[in-house]
Amino acid sequence: MAPAPVDVRVARGEDGTIRIAPGSAAGPDFARAVLDVAGAVLAWSVLGDPGPPVAEVHDVGRAQQWLWAVYGERVAAAVHDCASGAPDAVRVRADPTALAGAAARLGLGHWAARWWPASHTDGIPALEPDVLGLELAALTHGCQQLFDDVGDQPDDCVPELIEDHRAALEPLIRWWRAAPQPADTARHLERVLRLIDGAADAAGLDGPHLRHLRAALDDDGPAGTPVDPGALFARPGGYALAAGGPLATGGRVIARGSGTNDWRRCPPGLVDASETAVTWTARALGARRRIDVEAVAHLAAPAAGAHLVAEVRVDDGRPHRVPLARRDDLWTGHADLDLPATAMPSRIEVGVLLPGFDPGPGPGPDAGRGPGPDARTSGRADRDAVRALVRRRLATAAEPHASDAGLFLAEIAAAATDEDY
Known part of the structure; x- marks a missing residue:
């Protein structure tokens, strides 16, 4: 079932910034997904309903290239009118769009890269940063309409993401070619790899890792042998907590x-x-x-x-x-x-x-x-809510057809880890 349209409030602030607010992305930093785009900042609450983002538009001219594709034409027109001196605030209906969903997923990926609460003590495995980084590159390439060439958008960094995380390309190819595995996971892997290939080609990137990727994507040969995603991305040497003991004797x-x-x-x-x-x-x-x-x-x-x-x-x-x-x-x-x-x-x-x-x-x-105790208590409930969210996602990632649930490849691999969490 397609998402229903959502009423949003379009309002101009005293500083000229125009805010599009379908709800609230309020809350601590670690509970908000944020995305820098052309002329604006988008934000979602990771603990709330994944609807349209809250937008703070500081350059309406630049933002018009994506506003209609994220919120629909009525919101784009309302923002234009608001910037031109129309009433300071108006309510208008936003239409659900494919780009809004893709942007929300990209924002969530950046949130995971920054705030994922990895903990041996709490039993929450870390996400493999190279796997997540390559999927972020693929998602960013698929959301290029959100960005322009001005260069002030730190989240539009496809070439850097591919170069920084290319070590994961080889194991991702092995995972994709492995058999047997759920068909949706294979499709997810292929979609990510093809987007990376397209992004690398558009950016003029080359090298042995990317040439191997292109050869693998062109190869229609038989699938490879089974692989364990958890073992494929396991960290050498593992991780074991030290025996605590006192820092110094005496006293x-x-x-x-x-x-x-x-x-x-x-x-x-x-x-x-x-x-x-x-x-x-x-x-x-x-x-x-x-x-x-x-x-x-x-x-x-x-x-x-x-x-x-x-x-x-x-x-x-x-x-x-x-x-x-x-x-x-x-x-x-x-x-x-x-x-x-x-x-x-x-x-x-x-x-x-x-x-x-x-x-x-x-x-x-x-x-x-x-x-202090008051600050600790006020933050603890939010941190516990984030941990509960992450545990639910990991539990889903451990089930068959996890890719159909909108999970990241790094989450599926983390759920399959055999480390002692």
């Missing part, structure tokens, strides 16, 4: 707890996404008071080069930053606490972040003040 434990793991404060691939990934222990060493911090590392975390820190706040004092170093599969660090030798604080708050990347704590009573 008396006077307090311990879990810290805040706000996903917004460091880039993906550094810290395990679990709520319990960050822990701390306060120790008494004679008159000194010291805090030891541990954070479970993401399986892709670099052994060197990243300068993560823990932000520690005692009661209402100023935050103190503790450098963290990678030790096995943990980020670890310690620092002295400024505490009276005979008293314990009523609250110790710990969060992890990457300086220079950190946008600050998320919205809530503690915004701008540092990690």
Whole structure:
């Protein structure tokens, strides 16, 4: 059954930006899929109904090339009229379109690349970045009407995606040629590979990986031997959590707890996404008071080069930053606490972040003040909702005909992993 038309509100803001709002894409960053397109930014809530996007149009002339194809002619005309001085707000009906569906899928793919909550602790496998990157290249090529050649759209990067993730081409070809496998998965793989071939040809890319792809697409020979997608993209050496143990010997434990793991404060691939990934222990060493911090590392975390820190706040004092170093599969660090030798604080708050990347704590009573119980509680419900969404998608990916459910190839491969999650 085709989606029904949706009423949207087209309104001009004080700064001249025109907003198209079928609903709301409000919520924390990690629950929104965002796509930079010609003259606008599109956004969807990944936790809500995948309908038309919310659009913030800052250049109506550029946006007119795709507005009608995403929302229908009535919305495109309303945006034009609004920009020309018509009433500041009007309600109009948007028609469901194929490009709107393709754009939503592309936005969700970028969301997965940025916010997928991979966690050994929570049992959520990571997505293979090269597989996801190539499918994003294919989807972007299929959505070229959304983009132009101005060069200010970071999500229009097909050649870069193909070059950066070409290592997955060979295993994707093997997966496509494998037999037996569900027919819908084979069609999904072929569609992605043909779009990559077309995108590479349009961009003038060449090389042994792409020549092999073209030869495979032209070959009508028999299918290959069976393959296990999980094993095909398995990471060498696997991943096993280190035995924790104390960071240093000696001292008396006077307090311990879990810290805040706000996903917004460091880039993906550094810290395990679990709520319990960050822990701390306060120790008494004679008159000194010291805090030891541990954070479970993401399986892709670099052994060197990243300068993560823990932000520690005692009661209402100023935050103190503790450098963290990678030790096995943990980020670890310690620092002295400024505490009276005979008293314990009523609250110790710990969060992890990457300086220079950190946008600050998320919205809530503690915004701008540092990690705290109120901010942790307000973000936890949203993070749990994202985890529930991901678990549902992985459960579907493990079933036959997963490709018919709109899943990404990287999700199907992740659901087939034999790693100990």
